[in-house]
Amino acid sequence: MPQDTASKLQARPIPVPSAAPESPPVTTMLMILALIMVTLYVGRDLLVPIALAVLLSFVLAPLVSRLRRWRVPRVPAVAAVVALLFVVIAGFGLMVGTQIADLAGNAPTYERNIRQKIQSLEGAGQGGGLVSRVSSMVRHLRSDIQQAASPEKPPSPGVNPDTPPAQTPVLVRVEDDASPVEVLGNYLGPVLAPLATLGMVLVFTLFILLQREDLRDRFIRLAGSGDLSRTTVAMNDAGKRVSRYLLMQVVVNALFGIPVGIGLWLIGVPNPALWGLLAFVLRFVPFAGPVIAVSFPLLLSIAVDPGWTMPLLTAGLFVVLELFSNNVVEPWLYGPATGMSAVAIIVSAVFWTTLWGPVGLLLATPLTVCLVVLGRHVPQLHFLEVMFGDRPVLPDEAKVYQRLLAGDPEEAIEICEATLEQGEFPALLDRVLLPALSLAEQDRQRGTLLPEGRHAVATGMAALLESLGDLGASATSPGTGRILCIAGRNELDEAAARLLSERLRRDGADAPVIACAELSPRHIDRLDAAGVRAAAVSYLNPSALSHARRTVARLRRRLGPGVPILLCLWEAHPEADAPRRATAETAADRVATNIGAAVEQLEELGGAVTLNAAE
Incomplete structure (x- = not known):
């Protein structure tokens, strides 16, 4: 084989099989999110009590800390706080049960009032009441639909069509094979399930408060003990935001529930304390809570009052209080407490309700607040803060x-x-x-x-x-001369020169804008130099010093050596090297990097330029 051929073969690169392409980060992130959602849905029976316990621990932790500062040991302090929580829950349940029993005792009276209202509606108007006419129309439509769906079969030969069909006897057999345990479970199951969940929540809350420091250290170890500062800041931020949100929510609900109870008492609705307490509790549930809170006393007012005065006053009370709470109280107290945008609150409510039902709706805002805090402090989760946070994502x-x-x-x-x-x-x-x-x-x-x-x-x-108009602009002063605001290379430089021109015009100077095309070698001689006292050349690219040097040279020849020239390198930092080199390389008199500095430089250049308004 010839030597040159062998050298060519040796120099030829050997193809290396390319490695398999890595999975895009977006695909990996979507797979992780899907796995998390499946886990949250499948394990909701265990995760919901844990989430409720964590939420309660945020509320009860300040009380435990206060008892600890009073030299109470940890175990008695935690036991006392959890016992207080149990007493509050039991007291709430006892009060609700007592009020409901009292409400049930007056049910016959409410039933008579409802029948009277229905009869008054049926008797309203001529030719039958509204209710009766609507009911009759519905019955006729249903009959027509059933006849169209089930056409009659033709009668058999030899059978009289007017003879009614024979009734076939139906065999009915009653089976009672259910055991007493099954019957007891069917009746007590709906009651025992919430009680079991409540017991799990209290147990989890007890252990979280007892092992608070240990759980914090374990979380820091999982998050990465090498970055203790960021992890600690994130945990403190999450705790403060959730605690602030819950505190503000309690204040807002109290400012809503107490006026509801007082207003219903003045109107005459029975059991006003019950409805005020329910209004306080139900407002913890976003969106659906206020609707449920108003429905019960409104229906009761319809049942109690033979007329319509009490229902109208009840509806008006809730409308006024809701408007006052949404437009005055919540923006003042609750609005800035979460750090979440309004869209994020709606999306989180839909997401957590889909996964965990009504409890998810209750936990939606606190859980999403924690996610926003993680996105703020963990770079890999920054998209959460961008999607759900209330801070502007673009300047x-x-x-x-x-x-x-x-x-x-x-x-x-x-x-x-x-x-x-x-x-x-x-x-x-x-x-x-x-x-x-x-x-x-x-x-x-x-x-x-x-x-x-x-x-x-x-x-x-x-x-x-x-469009911004002439607000703040002064009239052009006679005799000040013109200040040419010149574009360096393109339309963007011309727009920057227009900003300087607008600022000078508002300060009372005559500052026309000169396009970059008018400074070309063929058109520079047409530039009107009469009355020009200064020139400012705008460049958004601070590296265009060679082009600026040629532009300044043309302006020197056209305007004369006595006219000062200001070079505006708008994007350059004042301490960067470009402004210092620009004066020597371009022969400009001064260099400015922002509009305020440009106005100051123009004021200082020889006393030729006089502006009415100071910086």
């Missing part, structure tokens, strides 16, 4: 850029107006609008922003500035 500048890029400046204008309510117009320029243009420039340098996108951002920014 204002990113939202403004996104809306301008989408060709929808109206929402960007709303964001700017909200920012103006909290600060001044110069802060809006430097903290929102200029960073938004910097994001667009970064996308342009990466090649992800097409010319159509640049045009949409530039035109949208111009429309945004025009």
Whole structure:
């Protein structure tokens, strides 16, 4: 074999079989979430009492800590707190049972009132009451549907069709093979199941409070003992948020339940203490709780009052209290306590109710709060905080850029107006609008922003500035001269120059915007240099110093050596190397990196530029 051929063969790379592609992280995450959901659903009989016990431990832990500070040993302190919880639950059940028994004793009176209301409805109107007419219509429709579904068979030959069919006797056999144990289980099962769950919850709560420190250490070991700081912060944050949520919920429910009891007592609804207590408890259940709370006293008021005054007053009482609680009390106390968005509360309620039923609806908010806290402190679970947290996931500048890029400046204008309510117009320029243009420039340098996108951002920014109006603007001062706000290379630089022009115009200066095309070698001689006292050249790309050097040279030749030139490198950090090198490399008089600094530099450049409004 020739030597050159052998060397070519040796130099040829040997193909290596590629390894199997790794599973995408999204697919792995979805598989883990599916496994977690199946586990939560299958093990709900055990997990629900544990979740309730953990929730109760958050409520009772401060009481145990208070007793511990009073030098009470741990075991007696925990036993006393759990015994107090048992007494409260038993007292609640006794009170509810007593009120229900009293309510049942007056059932005959309520039945007579309900019959009178039905008879009054049936007798209302001419030609039969409303109820009777509706009932008759329903009966006729049902009869017609049954006849259409079961057509009559033709009579057999020799059989008189008017003769009624013979009735076939039906054999009925009564079997009573159920054992006494089965009968007892059928009657006591619905009662014993909640009691068994309550017993499990109390036992779990007792052991969680007794072994609180040990369980915390085990959780830290599972989460990773190498990062004690992050794990401790996450646990403290979760505990504080859940405790704050429960405390605020108790206050909100009390401010709702107590007025309900007092109002129903004034209206005359029987057993007002029962309905006030149920309103307090049921408001722990999101969405469905208030509806259930109003239904019982409303139906009772219909049964008690022969007329309709009491039901209307009862409905009005609940409507007024619900509006006051939702619009005044909850935003003041409960709203910021969870750290969850409104959509997250709805989604969590649907999710946990689907998995665990009514108990899941009760636990939805506390469990999701814990997930949000984990997403805030664990990088791998950050998507939970993004999906369910109440903190903005995008800064204002990113939202403004996104809306301008989408060709929808109206929402960007709303964001700017909200920012103006909290600060001044110069802060809006430097903290929102200029960073938004910097994001667009970064996308342009990466090649992800097409010319159509640049045009949409530039035109949208111009429309945004025009929509903000002339609030805070001063009249142009005569004799101050013109300050040219010049675009460096593209439409985005022109939009940045327009921001500076708007700021100078609001300060009372005449600051026209010059497009980058007007500085080309063919058009520079057409630039109007009369009355120009300064020029500011805008670049969103701080690395474009060679282009800036040529632009400054053309402006020197056209405007003359006596006109100061300010180079604005908007994206450059004030302490970066680019601003320090820019003066020497471009021969500009000054360099500015934000609009506030640009205004100060223009004020300091020779006394040629005078602005009416100070920074």
